[in-house]
Amino acid sequence: MSHLSAFQIFLLLTIVKIAVVLVITLTAVAYTVLLERKVLGRMQNRWGPSRVGPFGLLQPLADGIKLFLKEDLMPFAVERPLFVAAPVIALTCALISISMVPFGQETIYQGVDLFQIANINVGLLVILGITSIGVYGIALSGWSSNNKYSLFGSLRSTAQVISYELALGLSLVGVVLRAGSLSLRDIVNSQSAHGLISWNVFGGLQIVGFFIYLMAAYAETNRSPFDLPEAESELVAGYHTEYSSMKFAMFFMAEYANMITVACVATLLFFGGAGSPFGHTFDHLFATGLIHAVLPVVWFVAKVFAFLLLYIWVRATLPRFRYDQLMGFGWKFLLPVAMVNILATALVLAYRH
Amino acid sequence: MQIVLFTIFGLLAVAAALNMLLQRHPINSALSLVVVMMSLAVLYWSLGAEFLAAAQVIVYAGAIMVLFIFVVMLLNAGEETRTRGSRIAAIAGFPGGAAIFCLLTFVFLKYRTQLGTTQISGMLAGTDSNLTRIAHSLFTTLLLPFEVTSILILIAILGAVVLARKEL
Numbered sequence: 200m201s202h203l204s205a206f207q208i209f210l211l212l213t214i215v216k217i218a219v220v221l222v223i224t225l226t227a228v229a230y231t232v233l234l235e236r237k238v239l240g241r242m243q244n245r246w247g248p249s250r251v252g253p254f255g256l257l258q259p260l261a262d263g264i265k266l267f268l269k270e271d272l273m274p275f276a277v278e279r280p281l282f283v284a285a286p287v288i289a290l291t292c293a294l295i296s297i298s299m300v301p302f303g304q305e306t307i308y309q310g311v312d313l314f315q316i317a318n319i320n321v322g323l324l325v326i327l328g329i330t331s332i333g334v335y336g337i338a339l340s341g342w343s344s345n346n347k348y349s350l351f352g353s354l355r356s357t358a359q360v361i362s363y364e365l366a367l368g369l370s371l372v373g374v375v376l377r378a379g380s381l382s383l384r385d386i387v388n389s390q391s392a393h394g395l396i397s398w399n400v401f402g403g404l405q406i407v408g409f410f411i412y413l414m415a416a417y418a419e420t421n422r423s424p425f426d427l428p429e430a431e432s433e434l435v436a437g438y439h440t441e442y443s444s445m446k447f448a449m450f451f452m453a454e455y456a457n458m459i460t461v462a463c464v465a466t467l468l469f470f471g472g473a474g475s476p477f478g479h480t481f482d483h484l485f486a487t488g489l490i491h492a493v494l495p496v497v498w499f500v501a502k503v504f505a506f507l508l509l510y511i512w513v514r515a516t517l518p519r520f521r522y523d524q525l526m527g528f529g530w531k532f533l534l535p536v537a538m539v540n541i542l543a544t545a546l547v548l549a550y551r552h
Numbered sequence: 553m554q555i556v557l558f559t560i561f562g563l564l565a566v567a568a569a570l571n572m573l574l575q576r577h578p579i580n581s582a583l584s585l586v587v588v589m590m591s592l593a594v595l596y597w598s599l600g601a602e603f604l605a606a607a608q609v610i611v612y613a614g615a616i617m618v619l620f621i622f623v624v625m626l627l628n629a630g631e632e633t634r635t636r637g638s639r640i641a642a643i644a645g646f647p648g649g650a651a652i653f654c655l656l657t658f659v660f661l662k663y664r665t666q667l668g669t670t671q672i673s674g675m676l677a678g679t680d681s682n683l684t685r686i687a688h689s690l691f692t693t694l695l696l697p698f699e700v701t702s703i704l705i706l707i708a709i710l711g712a713v714v715l716a717r718k719e720l
Contacts, residue, residue, distance in 0.1 A: 281579070321683065324606035331614025335586070338618065342579065342625045350625065357622050361615065368610075381683060 205310060212311040217298070220316060224297055228455040229259035235511045242515040263448075271444040274344070281343035286442065286449035289336025293456035296329045300463045301384050303473045303495040314473070314496065315384065322383040323375065326464060327368055330419060334360045336453065337421075337438050344441040352437030355427050355522065362529040363418035363425075369537035370411035373544040374399050374468045387472035394478025400469040404547075407540045409469045411533050416461040418529065420454065423514035427522055462506035466499060473499040557598045565591035578624045582617060589613040603683045 203211070233248065237255065240247025248255040273279075299322040303314035312318060319325055334357055341353020375381060377399060378389040390398050399405040418425040429437030439450045466472060473495035520528070565588050572584035589612045597605035690698050 281583075319602070321602050321606045324603070324610065328606055328609035328614055331610055331618070332590075334614070334618050335583075335621070338621055338625065339579075339583075342621075354622070354625065357618060357625075361618060361622075364615070 208309050209311055212309065212313075213316065216311075216313070216316050220297060220302075221294070224294065224456060224459065225452070227459055228452050229263065231455045231458065231507055232262070232451075233258050234507065235514070238508065238511045239515050242512070266444060266448040269444040271446065272441075274346075274441050276345040277441065278343035278345070281339045282441075283446070285336050285340035285343060286446045286453070287336075288339070289333060289453040290449045290456070292329050292333035292336065293453040293460065296326045296460045297456070297463065299323075299326055299383055300460075300467065301387060301472060302499055303492065305384065306492050313492075318382065318384050321381045323371065323381045323386070323468075326383075326460070327364075327371075330367075330457075330460075331360075331364055333453075333457070336450075340442070340450070341438040344438070346441050348435045349438050349440045352429060352434045352440070356421055356438060359418055359421070359425065359427065359525060359529075362526060363415045363533070366411055366529060366533035366537050367415035367419060369534065369541060370408045370415060371468060372537075372541045373405050373408040376541070376544050376548055377405070383467050383472075387467055387474065390471040391474040392478065394471075394474065395476040397478070398469065398471040398474075398476075405469060405540075405544070407536065408544075409465070411537050411540065412465060412469070415529075415533060416465065417510075417513065418525070420457040420461055422454075422458065422510060424517040424519055425525060426519060427525060458507065458510055459503065462503045462510070465506055466502040470502050554598050557594060561591040561594040561598075565595070579621060582620045582624060585620075586613050586617045589617065601682065603686060 233255065236258070237247040248258040251257040251261045273282075298316040299319060301312075301315040301318070305315075306313045337356045337360075338353050341349040341351075341356070344350070374386060378386040380386060380389075390402075393402070396402045400409045417423075421427075421429065429439070434440075439447055442450060475495070475498050568584045568587035568591065572581045572588065575581045575584060589608060593605040593608040593613070596602075596608060
């Protein structure tokens with residue numbers, strides 16, 4: 200590749216990285232849906248999808264074909280441009296934030312980090328910002344549908360996401376204080392010293408912050424037990440009542456992509472990212488070669504997978520909150536506890552200095 | 553790279569601002585304002601102020617404008633009616649705007665040497681962070697204004713709570 204300039208190599212490798220990550224994320228989204236249906240089925244003492252392919256493994260393909268081929272209804276009274284734009288905004292925002300995530304150990308090839316699309320020094324803030332832009336997708340879909348149920352769903356969702364964003368942001372401050380940086384790569388590196396015991400959730404004593412983050416993240420992604428925006432017993436289907444075919448599929452994919460993003464962020468911030476739980480104990484066994492580069496990615500995927508299973512488990516277990524309980528819980532419990540957590544972390548860090 | 557970003561997002565900001573004024577439905581105007589905020593964030597970023605850009609997106613585009621849209625949706629505001637506007641605005645508007653533009657341009661060009669320049673190559677690559685510098689100046693030289701501002705905001709919140717209560 201000697202005849203290419205440094206910028207051309209950078210551009211080429213970045214485009215390849217984006218394509219690979221996009222394909223893997225979308226496949227992961229499809230198979231998370233299948234995972235959820237299978238695991239939920241087992242937890243409710245039934246089989247789940249089992250007809251298409253071996254163990255129902257081709258079910259996402261069948262679902263995709265079904266959604267593509269369905270009639271794309273455009274209701275009469277919708278605000279047309281916004282009605283079309285809303286699912287695009289939701290899916291785009293859900294997919295952009297995955298680009299900040301470092302999937303493996305820093306592996307520089309021709310000046311380009313292979314396991315991270317963009318290493319930005321305020322990466323965490325960018326993820327939070329993109330999450331907060333994602334609200335527009337839901338808010339606009341409800342309003343432009345010109346439907347009472349949709350509007351109620353999107354109003355609920357907007358209020359919920361704004362409220363829980365505060366607790367979410369504050370729960371991460373403890374981690375940022377410990378790492379002294381907002382770059383996700385630095386935060387991961389700050390937890391890599393001794394494996395399991397130097398992860399933020401254990402050794403960093405950020406377990407309170409972790410649980411606040413977990414609950415706020417469930418609310419941010421509109422997942423059970425905070426799935427009031429699409430409470431089917433009250434609101435038909437919430438904000439996507441009027442959507443059909445691929446537009447509905449985009450909302451559906453956005454929800455699961457958000458789940459994956461949130462699981463990635465939890466892994467990076469509290470569970471050491473791509474670091475091994477054994478620290479550097481076994482590093483001498485495979486110090487070089489392919490396995491050295493691939494093993495951290497395996498750890499990362501395993502941790503994200505565990506978070507996704509936790510999501511599904513919670514959905515199968517807990518009933519839905521009532522709306523005033525939801526708001527009270529966010530403002531009167533999570534927010535003060537997050538602030539106390541920041542104060543305690545700051546005091547401990549100041550004492551140690 | 554920087555000049556390309558500036559051209560694209562500067563034009564986008566101006567176009568969205570014009571669209572905000574010309575749109576008749578409040579929700580379209582509010583969305584145009586969101587586009588303006590995002591374009592400004594990109595401009596800040598290209599100037600090397602990445603923290604300011606992220607804060608702009610989180611605070612303005614992500615929180616304040618969502619509340620605007622929330623209120624518009626809740627009140628279900630209809631299309632605004634066209635009026636002729638005030639005569640004073642029609643007479644004084646364009647000359648006044650042109651005068652302010654000329655004044656700002658004059659000041660910037662005259663004191664250009666004292667404004668200084670930034671090197672953005674290192675900042676965008678993540679080697680140098682202006683976050684620590686902002687925090688340092690906020691908590692040392694600008695401590696008093698910072699604390700006074702926070703107390704002001706606290707008073708505003710309490711005032712809003714008192715005003716919004718049904719029974720006093």
